[in-house]
Amino acid sequence: MNENLTKWKNSIVSFWTKRTKSQKGIFIGSILLVLLIIVGTVLLTTKTNFVTLYSNLSLQEVNQIKTELDARGIPYELQNGGTTISVPGEQVDALLVDLAGQGIPNSGNIDYSFFSENSSWGVTDNEFDVMKLDAMQTELATLMKGIEGINDAQVMINMPETPIFASETTQEASASIVLNTKPGYQFQGNQIGALYHLVSKAVPNLPEDNIVIMNQNFEYFDQNATQYGTQDVHSYQQSVKKDVEKDLQQRIQQMLGTMLGAGNVIVSVTADVDFTQENRTEELVEPVDIENMEGLPVSIQSIQESYTGDNAAAGVAGAGEEDVTNYPGTEDGSNGDYELDNETINYEFNRIRKEIVESPYKIRDLGIQVVVDNAQDTTDSEVVYLTQQEQTNVEEGISSILSSIIDTSIDGAYGEVVPDEKLSIVFQEFNGEPTIAETTTPVIPTWMYIAGAGLLVIIIILIYLLVRNRKQKEEVIEQTAITQEPSNEIPEMEQNQDSESIIRKKQLEKIAKEKPEDFAKLLRSWIGED
Helix, strand or coil, rough: HHHHHHHHHHHHHHHHCCCHHHHHHHHHHHHHHHHHHHHHHHHHHHHCCCCEEEEECCCHHHHHHHHHHHHCCCCEEECCCCEEEEHHHHHHHHHHHHHHHHHCCCCCCCCCCCHHCCCCCCCCCCHHHHHHHHHHHHHHHHHHHHHCCEEEEEEEECCCCCCCCCCCCCCEEEEEEEEEEECCCCCCCHHHHHHHHHHHCCCCCCHHHHEEECCCCEEEEECCCCCCCCCHHHHHHHHHHHHHHHHHHHHHHHHHHHHHHHCEEEEHHHHHHCCCCCEEEEECCCEEEECCCECCEEEEEEEEEEEEECCCCCCCCHHHHHHHHCCCCCCCCCEEEEEEEEEEEEEEEEEEEEEEECCEEEEHHHHEEEEECCEEECCCCCCEECHHHHHHHHHHHHHHHHHHHHHHHCCCCCCCCCCCHEEEEEEECCCCCCCCCCCCCCCCCCCHHHHHHHHHHHHHHHHHHHHHHHHHHHHHHHHHHHHHHHHHHHHHHCCCCCCHHHHHHHHHHHHHCCCHHHHHHHHHHHHHHH
């Protein structure tokens, strides 16, 4: 037994000592790699894969789920500051169904389902109003959580008391909302306006002016200030002004360029834009019959009286405070007559209530500058200028065209528009096509050329040394291979159990091939001895 062990040991040691360093490294690395694969497989198969069960939970909801998981003995992990809870992946689906059946998680807020589940006759009006308000706040917060960019929402609604008497005016409601937004998310102007509109329509008698929305960083979302998107008010106004000027300039340039030639006219437009917004309410009373300025008769009362005989009513001629108009004055007891015609008509007029919201901007003033090329090139390369009559015709044509544009562009609320005062036409010889300033390429300093040449020389020297060292290594390897050939073949000859004469014969043949001069000297010495 010991002999076998010793034999195996010697064979292993002999095998290991005969291996080169690279073979030893490959052998050891393979063993380590196999061990790592085995250890990794064991760890992956035995490690529990946790998957998110719920996220963005409140502390109350996390406590409910944690208590239930502890009671069932299910392992879990808390992440993101306790707002996310994870369980083993194979149990996620079953837990979602079981916890939902038990009403977990339950935030404790009252929603509209509370009334159908807990309807009772013992609830007072005050208790019902409180629960209804809480349900409205919860439902509105849940509605906002479904909007992209909002993680959580808290809504506080202030509902006014219902007036007791019919003569009392109903007070308006108000709402304060705090949004927990995602980090880095930017709301556009239309999104903020949609939030205001959503809250205003969800709560009765709640105008948008009575709503305040802010986020967890105390950033206030103003409906008017953010209606222009992520731009501030100044940037928005400048962009609108440039868009108005650019649109008018392009249209006028295209139109006049078609008439006079694209290179014969230049147009510049400057606009004064008024961004003042106005919300007003008008209550108007207008007659039904506009031509006669009369309303619609609602009720007519007509009284006609006449009297002839003695004892006519005495009176003073004229119209006193208690006298009948045009009634002749008589003395008491005298004969006389009188007539009374009285007609009372009640008219109803149109009562119109208008809530007017002005447009976000208006063009208050406009200026158009047109420059026309006064020179024309002929076939003889002679410059011919427009005559005074031709300039007048061109100016009149341009004025008639641009006057309509100015009339329709400027808002008439700022007064009477005089197109001639807004238009400037100049005839001038163009010096040439507008040239774009050529961008001058930066001049590279001389020292950078010197440094680059030095680096290039160093790289060439390094490449040369690297190639030379590689050739030297190859020559050394060849020399070692040549010097090792005799030593390698001699043991092979020793392994062959040939006779001594055959071994000498092979050695002589090898010497004759590799060193013929030495072999000739050896033959001469043998012949001389003989």
